[in-house]
Amino acid sequence: MNETIETIHKHRSIRKFKDTAITEEQLDAILSSAQQASTSSYMMAYSIIGVTDEKKKAQLAEITGQNYVKDNGHLLVFCADLHRHTLNATPEQYEQMTPNLENSEHFLVSAIDAALAAQNAAIAAESMGLGMCYIGSVRNQLDRVDEILSLPKHVIPLFGMVLGVPDAQPDQKPRLPKQAIYFENEYRDHKETLNEFDESIAAYYQSRKTNTRHDSWTDQMLRRFTNPMRMDVTGIIKNKGFNKQ
Numbered sequence: 001m002n003e004t005i006e007t008i009h010k011h012r013s014i015r016k017f018k019d020t021a022i023t024e025e026q027l028d029a030i031l032s033s034a035q036q037a038s039t040s041s042y043m044m045a046y047s048i049i050g051v052t053d054e055k056k057k058a059q060l061a062e063i064t065g066q067n068y069v070k071d072n073g074h075l076l077v078f079c080a081d082l083h084r085h086t087l088n089a090t091p092e093q094y095e096q097m098t099p100n101l102e103n104s105e106h107f108l109v110s111a112i113d114a115a116l117a118a119q120n121a122a123i124a125a126e127s128m129g130l131g132m133c134y135i136g137s138v139r140n141q142l143d144r145v146d147e148i149l150s151l152p153k154h155v156i157p158l159f160g161m162v163l164g165v166p167d168a169q170p171d172q173k174p175r176l177p178k179q180a181i182y183f184e185n186e187y188r189d190h191k192e193t194l195n196e197f198d199e200s201i202a203a204y205y206q207s208r209k210t211n212t213r214h215d216s217w218t219d220q221m222l223r224r225f226t227n228p229m230r231m232d233v234t235g236i237i238k239n240k241g242f243n244k245q
């Protein structure tokens, strides 16, 4: 294994940080790594908002219900961004662009671009010994986050990322076995593999250092998908001019 793969394999989400801000140099390395990710058709259809205002951080912590959104070395919010692509358009051109701006294709493009940039940022941070955790719970109140960050039309927050010097070293969470995520030439049924994974994950939940519980992966997923979740997100995304047609 080389150092890059070792860094990737050591990943675990960090939710407790020392009371130290990350350095300007670390932030620059993280952001330039994010920027170097591949991007669909050179569109670079994302923006990153660094939140340094303590009041805004507290508001976002309240929205997410997660204190580490306030207590960290730095907070980033990754946004899908098709706004800058409209800036040089005449009103006639903007009208012509609208079907593309509003379709699912460009919603996916911008979300994928943001995610690729984010994961490059995560690996860069972890390679420097920093910890990180993604924060999807900014979507608990997407419209409030949108307002707090003053995002224009065609820009939506997708997820946050907390960064900092780790103050905890949680157990690593096991992943699905390769047979459940990699198939050659065609999709394959892998129910049996999932059942085996459930057994090993049940043992993991009972033996880990913190938050031990009786659970399995498939039970977790059934709970997740049988409870309506963030049902307002669809409407908010459409209101911002994404994924409308």
Ligand SMILES: Cc1cc2nc3c(=O)[nH]c(=O)nc-3n(C[C@H](O)[C@H](O)[C@H](O)COP(=O)(O)O)c2cc1C
Residues within 6 Å of the ligand: 011, 012, 013, 014, 015, 066, 133, 134, 135, 136, 137, 138, 159, 172, 173
């Ligand atoms: C897009 C995305 C959103 C996430 N949102 C949250 C979140 O709001 N709060 C949180 O504590 N963890 C969040 N996570 C972290 C996951 O819970 C975590 O990656 C997963 O449980 C696997 O654990 P690990 O990262 O420690 O391996 C998020 C992860 C991703 C990829």
